[in-house]
Amino acid sequence: MRKTLTAAAMSLTILFTMGTGNAFADSNLDKVVNSVYGTPYKMGGTTVKGFDCSGFTKYVFKKMGVTLARQSKAQFKQGTSVAKSQLKEGDLVFFNTLGNGVSHVGIYVGNGKFAHASSSKGIHIDKLSNSYYQNRYVGAKRILSKYTYRLFATEL
Template identity: 75%
Template sequence: MGTGSAFADSTLDTVVNSVIGTPYKYGGVTTAGFDCSGFTRYVFQKFGVDLARVSTAQYKQGTPVAKSQLREGDLVFFNTSGSGISHVGIYVGDGKFAHASSSKGINIDNLDNSYYKTRYVGAKRILSNWGYSTFAAES
C-alpha cells in the first residue's frame, strides 16, 4: 500500500487516480464530467469490460458479494434517492470507494461514512479472478 494513499500501484488505482477531481456531470461519460455510472463504466471499459450505462442495470450484472468480502474492483451500490439503486462506486480497498459525488466530482469516500453507511444496498463482483489479479491486485 502506498504511503499516504488508499491506493497501491495497480491498473485500477492508476485509472481511478487519473480522473480524481473530474467534475460531476449528470449523464456524463467522459473525462469532461462523469455521473456515478458513467464513471464506473469508463473505468471498466479500460479493462475491456462492458458495463451497463445506469446504476440500476449495473446492479443486475456480476455476482453478489458480502460487504465483509469486498475486494478492489467490486462495485458498491447505494440507495441515495429513497427508491432503490441510485448510486454506484468502485471499492478501492481499506474500506474506501471511488465514485462521482454530485458535490465533489470523482473522489474517494469511506464506506463507514455516516451518509453512505445507512444507504448501502450491496456489492457485485464484476472482475473474474484473472481480471482481479491483472487489474486490481496490489503489485
C-alpha cells in the same frame, strides 16, 4: 507550472486518502481511477470532461476491457453478489440515495473506501463507514473474474 503543482498535490492527497497496504495501491485499476480523480460531476457524463456515478464506473471498467451497463440499477444486475465483509478492490458498491432503490454506484478501493462520482466533489474517495453512505448501502457486486482481477486490481 500550476497544473503540475495541482497534479502533484492531488496525487499526494490520493496517496494519503487511500492508505497503504492494499492491492489496489499499485494496480492498473488504481492508475485509471487516479487519472480521473477530481474530474467534475456531470449528470449523464461519461467522459473525462465530467462523470455521473455510472458513467464513471463504466469508463473505468471499459479501460480494463470490461463492459458495464450504463445505469447504476442495470449495473446492479451484473456480476455476483458479495457480502460487505468480503469486498475486494474493484468490486462495485451500490447505494440508495434517492429513496427508490439503487441510485448510486462506486468502486471499492480497499481499506473500507470507495471511489465514486460525488455530485458536490466530482470523482472522489469516501469511506463506506461514512454515516451517509453506511445508511444508504444496498450491496456489492463482483464484476471482475479471477483473471481480470489478477490482471487489473493486484499490484504490478
